[in-house]
Amino acid sequence: MLHFFIVIVGVYIATIGFALLINVSPRALNLGGVVAVSGYLVYLAYSTFVGGYVGGNVFGAFSIGIFGMMAARYKKMPVIVFNTPALVPLVPGGQAYQVMKYVAMNQPHMAFYYLTQVVMIAGSIAMGFLLSELFIQLFYYTRRQILRKLDHM
Template sequence: MLHLVIVIVGVYAATLGFALLINVSPKALNLGGVVAVAGYLVYLAYFTYIGGYVGANVVGAFSIGIFGMIAARYKKMPVIVFNTPALVPLVPGGQAYQVMKYVALNQPHMAFFYLTQVVMIAGSIAMGFLLAELFIQLFYYMKRRFNQKRSPS
């Protein structure tokens, strides 16, 4: 349990640090950290109970996309203010470091192995955001259609 609390605090702090680095509005900092923690907890639950870093990144990015859009509507700010810092915990920085290390050590097989992971994780994050945008657009389309049918014209 203590490990989970440390992870949550670490994700929140890393997100706030990156958000400050890219000059996110102070009004969005706390909610951006909450979006990141929620997305990372979804990622962690998927990775722990189902397995696979690609699927976990898709689900994590999807949840960050959904929570980010909800936060953006709540704060009346652009979605990118919440989504960009919230992605920091999902970015494959460790694998990218390994690619550079093995390139420098002239071990192309290991470099290619980690490069494949980087590409798969980056693609899964992009897929998660794409699915989140599709889901939200479909939700609001169905909501408009339902409201049009209910209101007499």
């Protein structure tokens, strides 16, 4: 349980630290950290109970996209202010490091193995964001249609 708490606090602090590096407004720092923690919790839950880093990253990025849009509406700020720092825990930095290490050691098979992981994780993060945008657009479209029908009654 202590390990889980340390991981969550680490995700929050890493997100806030990265947000400070890229000059995110102080108004968005706390909520940006909460968005990152929520996305990482979804990633951890999927990876733990279902398995697979690709699906975990899709659902983690999807939840970051949804919660980021909700936070942006709440704070009346651009979505990118919340989504960009919240992605830090999902970025495949360890695998990218392994690619460069094995390239330098002249072991192309291992470098290619880790490169495929990097590409799959990056693609799954992009897919998660795409699906979250699609979901939000469908939600607001359906809501507008229902409200129009209610107005005509």
